[in-house]
Amino acid sequence: MPERTVLDASDVRRAVRRMSHEILESAKGVDDLVILGIPTRGVYLARRIAAAIRQIEEIEESEAIDGQGVPCGSLDITLYRDDLRLREVRALEPTSIPPEGIDGRVVVLVDDVLYSGRTIRAALDALADVGRPAAVRLAVLVDRGHRELPIRPDFIGKNLPTSQSETVHVHLTECDDDDSVTIAQVGQ
Amino acid sequence: MSDSILVRAGRPYGQEPVDIVIEGDRIAAIAEVGTATADRVLDAQGCVVLPGLVDLHTHLREPGREHAETIESGSQAAALGGFTCVHAMANTSPVADTAGVVEQVWRRGIECGLVDVRPVGAVTVGLEGRQLAELGAMASSAAAVRVFSDDGLCVHDPLLMRRALEYVKAFDGVVAQHAQDPRLTEGAQMNESELSGRLGLAGWPAVAEESIIARDVLLAAHTGSRLHVCHVSTAGSVEVIRWAKSRGMPVTAEATPHHLLLTEELVSTFDPVYKVNPPLRRRADVEALRAAVLDGTIDIIATDHAPHPREDKDCEWAAAAMGMLGLETALGIAAQVVTRDENSGSADGGADATDSTDWQAIAQLMSVAPARIGQVADQGQPIEPGSIANLAIWDPSVETTVSGERLASRSGNTPYAGFTLPGAVRHVLFRGRPSVVDGGLA
Amino acid sequence: MIGRHLLSAQDLTSADAVRILDTAGELATVTDRSVKKLPTLRGRTVVTLFFEDSTRTRISFELAAKRLSADVINFAAKGSSLSKGESLKDTALTLEAMGADAVIIRHGASGAPYRLANAGWIQGSVINAGDGTHEHPTQALLDAFTLRNHLRAGSGDLAGARVAIVGDILHSRVARSNVALLRTLGAQVTVVAPPTLLPYGVHTWPCDVSYDIDDVLPHVDAVMMLRVQAERMAGSYFPNELEYSRRYGLDSRRMALMPDEAIVLHPGPMNRGVEISAEVADSPRAVVVEQVTNGVHVRMAVLYLLLGGRPEELMVEGADR
Numbered sequence: 001m002p003e004r005t006v007l008d009a010s011d012v013r014r015a016v017r018r019m020s021h022e023i024l025e026s027a028k029g030v031d032d033l034v035i036l037g038i039p040t041r042g043v044y045l046a047r048r049i050a051a052a053i054r055q056i057e058e059i060e061e062s063e064a065i066d067g068q069g070v071p072c073g074s075l076d077i078t079l080y081r082d083d084l085r086l087r088e089v090r091a092l093e094p095t096s097i098p099p100e101g102i103d104g105r106v107v108v109l110v111d112d113v114l115y116s117g118r119t120i121r122a123a124l125d126a127l128a129d130v131g132r133p134a135a136v137r138l139a140v141l142v143d144r145g146h147r148e149l150p151i152r153p154d155f156i157g158k159n160l161p162t163s164q165s166e167t168v169h170v171h172l173t174e175c176d177d178d179d180s181v182t183i184a185q186v187g188q
Numbered sequence: 189m190s191d192s193i194l195v196r197a198g199r200p201y202g203q204e205p206v207d208i209v210i211e212g213d214r215i216a217a218i219a220e221v222g223t224a225t226a227d228r229v230l231d232a233q234g235c236v237v238l239p240g241l242v243d244l245h246t247h248l249r250e251p252g253r254e255h256a257e258t259i260e261s262g263s264q265a266a267a268l269g270g271f272t273c274v275h276a277m278a279n280t281s282p283v284a285d286t287a288g289v290v291e292q293v294w295r296r297g298i299e300c301g302l303v304d305v306r307p308v309g310a311v312t313v314g315l316e317g318r319q320l321a322e323l324g325a326m327a328s329s330a331a332a333v334r335v336f337s338d339d340g341l342c343v344h345d346p347l348l349m350r351r352a353l354e355y356v357k358a359f360d361g362v363v364a365q366h367a368q369d370p371r372l373t374e375g376a377q378m379n380e381s382e383l384s385g386r387l388g389l390a391g392w393p394a395v396a397e398e399s400i401i402a403r404d405v406l407l408a409a410h411t412g413s414r415l416h417v418c419h420v421s422t423a424g425s426v427e428v429i430r431w432a433k434s435r436g437m438p439v440t441a442e443a444t445p446h447h448l449l450l451t452e453e454l455v456s457t458f459d460p461v462y463k464v465n466p467p468l469r470r471r472a473d474v475e476a477l478r479a480a481v482l483d484g485t486i487d488i489i490a491t492d493h494a495p496h497p498r499e500d501k502d503c504e505w506a507a508a509a510m511g512m513l514g515l516e517t518a519l520g521i522a523a524q525v526v527t528r529d530e531n532s533g534s535a536d537g538g539a540d541a542t543d544s545t546d547w548q549a550i551a552q553l554m555s556v557a558p559a560r561i562g563q564v565a566d567q568g569q570p571i572e573p574g575s576i577a578n579l580a581i582w583d584p585s586v587e588t589t590v591s592g593e594r595l596a597s598r599s600g601n602t603p604y605a606g607f608t609l610p611g612a613v614r615h616v617l618f619r620g621r622p623s624v625v626d627g628g629l630a
Numbered sequence: 631m632i633g634r635h636l637l638s639a640q641d642l643t644s645a646d647a648v649r650i651l652d653t654a655g656e657l658a659t660v661t662d663r664s665v666k667k668l669p670t671l672r673g674r675t676v677v678t679l680f681f682e683d684s685t686r687t688r689i690s691f692e693l694a695a696k697r698l699s700a701d702v703i704n705f706a707a708k709g710s711s712l713s714k715g716e717s718l719k720d721t722a723l724t725l726e727a728m729g730a731d732a733v734i735i736r737h738g739a740s741g742a743p744y745r746l747a748n749a750g751w752i753q754g755s756v757i758n759a760g761d762g763t764h765e766h767p768t769q770a771l772l773d774a775f776t777l778r779n780h781l782r783a784g785s786g787d788l789a790g791a792r793v794a795i796v797g798d799i800l801h802s803r804v805a806r807s808n809v810a811l812l813r814t815l816g817a818q819v820t821v822v823a824p825p826t827l828l829p830y831g832v833h834t835w836p837c838d839v840s841y842d843i844d845d846v847l848p849h850v851d852a853v854m855m856l857r858v859q860a861e862r863m864a865g866s867y868f869p870n871e872l873e874y875s876r877r878y879g880l881d882s883r884r885m886a887l888m889p890d891e892a893i894v895l896h897p898g899p900m901n902r903g904v905e906i907s908a909e910v911a912d913s914p915r916a917v918v919v920e921q922v923t924n925g926v927h928v929r930m931a932v933l934y935l936l937l938g939g940r941p942e943e944l945m946v947e948g949a950d951r
Contacts, residue, residue: 079660079670079698079934089939091649092656129665377740382831388740388764388806391830457748458741502749504718506739506762 007181015157019139020052022155023108032105036075038123039093041112043074044174071098080122102131112170114140117151142181144168191227198232198581200571202547210577213620217573230615232581238551240272240578242558242567245490252281257495257598263302264596267623269515270580270613272303273567278310279340285310285321287329294331302623309333311352315341327359334563337364344370353413364416365404372396379452379467392467394422401425405432405439416561417441419492421466423476430485440561442490443477445521446512460501460508461603488558491518495599513602516595520609526550577620584611635747635756636932639767639807644814648787651775653931671700674937677725679705680736687759691734694929722751730754732937740764755936763801769897770807772925776917780893781851789816794846796822797856797905800829804897809837820846826867843878847887854895855880855905871904881907893917
């Protein structure tokens, strides 16, 4: 079975926009919000969500630069993974926590695909070493099921039922040719 | 009287095959193939027959370090390597610096009965370089010592060296010098070179050998005494010896198989099996030594067989002992190196590497000349009727893959483990009796 | 790719070295916070095996391993060193029996880490923490990291950077590793020493050679001063400390010859008043304290890259979830 597109560029755009609205609504404003993407594609999604929220809230770009926008950063979880010994050593990705920190704030973790939940488990551990948020929420573009840990997303772009013999690929223009989500059989 | 032996169809010096008949301890007749008979036949079809090899430089470790080698195990290794005579170096414990010790070594050699064991006497008491040992007593002893050496250490005091050279003239002895300036080689670990600089190992500069040789040939000329230079290892030393010989100075010199084959690059593994004194040198030195062996500047090939127990090599480089095994691999390496064709002699050659081997030269380098330098009467004789039947019979049609465990030596520190050397020793006759038959001890 | 061991700076490609430095950079930001510990090497056992005293190198490795949550065993083998060669093997077999995943070895004999890695005594990774007068690769990495932070804003390689290494090059493992690594990273290295303290064949090294520090200092971005040991005088390498200091020591006058932004490194411990004057050592241009901090990050990076992945014998099953 060839690779099949399940979300195209406009689907991705709409999903990001909807999640941004939902995040804003549940957080009741931007004041305590910190958005942290999990590298690689989670970081790009986090930036898109932060930009969308700014747009919705009509925050000027200059204010964002002054730190009055939506704090957005990246959280590398490599050093917290539970599967390091199963693979070749992985390169570290940047971690950048906004200068405001995360103590007492609502942190929204952003990742592209939610699958076993192990990445998010690692992210929660990493977060605990950075500070003590008031709450942690999870936003994912695709939830493909097959959880191995008691982890549940708060904001979902698309629920995508899959079999374990399939792989899901998220493409984002920041690092790929286009915005899309595709699905394929393993080995294709 | 023992039974007669027929060595059938061997090729003396690699020439046309003949039958060699041995009666008692002598060659009785040399006959056309198929015409002779005897009580016992040793098949030498296709084999090269050489006069039994004579090693002027062997460490047998007994007395004192019997866990490394004994006169018996060393004799076995020698016989299996084609030797019928070895010279046991004096750096034993106690040092072979008295008639008592050299006679003990000599008697033990006779008891083992595989090769002539000729003790080398120490030049100075305890190898300490301060006072002459009783050279005359050793010369007059039953062991009739003629070669004197502090090998392992250099007789570096010029006055002492002069006296030793003069003194041994009384009994036609020879001083075999380990040429190494001690001050220039303090803490030395390998050849001083670009590589030693990169590896951070203290260097053993060529000049430390060459300067001593230069001094000693001048002393030998001045005193009119015989000097023998042990294990020449550098191109510069070859030049000094060539110059001395051109001036008629009474000097002979030896090179070891390892210095004719291996280079210092092996040290970059930090595997102490390659640690030896003098150290492995540059490719240019190896080539100069080979040329010197072929043109006669270097008179003999001597093994510097130096057994060390495993614990002395199974450690970091600086802590390791210096030395390599050599008796059982010497002839295979010589067969590659001593050739009429200068382009052959690769490190890992195989059987056809010996097509151009110069067997006459090998007989000179490994039997005739060392017997002459060491004044060994019954060794190095021509393969002809009337000669003492010391013969090494070498089969060029096979290959030998070297393995430390399979060697007869009590130690395993061969640098050639895994090498495939051309040929194999098939039979050895020692004073008319087989010491090795079909590659095994008789 | 960095392999199983870190034995020599010469074994590192430019990409390997940059990867180690980049990893160290990330680790520096991660550990710049109140909870400095990472769970990455939990359950791994790291041994520091020091046959020579070097408290600063040992605690740097120890701290690096502990920040990655490895179990650390300090094995000080002083007194059992060179005179008893077998002890290296026996010690190695002991560590192997204890299940060491990595052995960090400091030894007085050049090449000792190679024996540990290649003699078949142990299975784990071997990290050379200084062997005789041969190499000290993590020192070179931390020096490169420090240089990169100052000269190249903390990223990429060191292409074009001009670095002088001054002092006892002959006996210096730091110099050997630095010449190799800095060259690999594209820097132009000049070694400066009296001829007696330069190794035979130094002209074949990938660096320039000078006997005159005053000629070199105006053209460097950094100068690395090496410790000169008093016992070298016994070997007639130079007449006395005073003459050495006059001809090769870095004092304020000489530092003024350097370009304004050029920095001063020293691997420590410093001989104040010999190779470096107190004024220079305490000046803002001396980055010695930074070197110490960076040492921990670089050693964390090395430990992570050697131990943070799959042990070689394991297969991929179950990976990549």
